[in-house]
Amino acid sequence: MILKLIIFAVAGYFIYKFFGGKLPTIGGKSQSEKKLDEDTLVECEKCSTYVTVKESILIHGKYYCDECADK
Numbered sequence: 001m002i003l004k005l006i007i008f009a010v011a012g013y014f015i016y017k018f019f020g021g022k023l024p025t026i027g028g029k030s031q032s033e034k035k036l037d038e039d040t041l042v043e044c045e046k047c048s049t050y051v052t053v054k055e056s057i058l059i060h061g062k063y064y065c066d067e068c069a070d071k
């Protein structure tokens, strides 16, 4: 009974190591969704200045720079 648990734990550990310490994602969808990270440049809808996603403000699905969003 206990031996079964140990074998199961060891097998689980090797499967975990096999995937590089990461649990396999179903369909690998989570990576493609993370395409637009905070360092990606986006164009301001109003003044066409390129700002990073981190610095931009998203209004109604469109990106605006700090200045345009204030107005």
Ligand SMILES: [Zn+2]
Pocket (backbone or CB within 6 Å): 044, 045, 046, 047, 048, 049, 064, 065, 066, 067, 068, 069
């Ligand atoms: Zn702007």
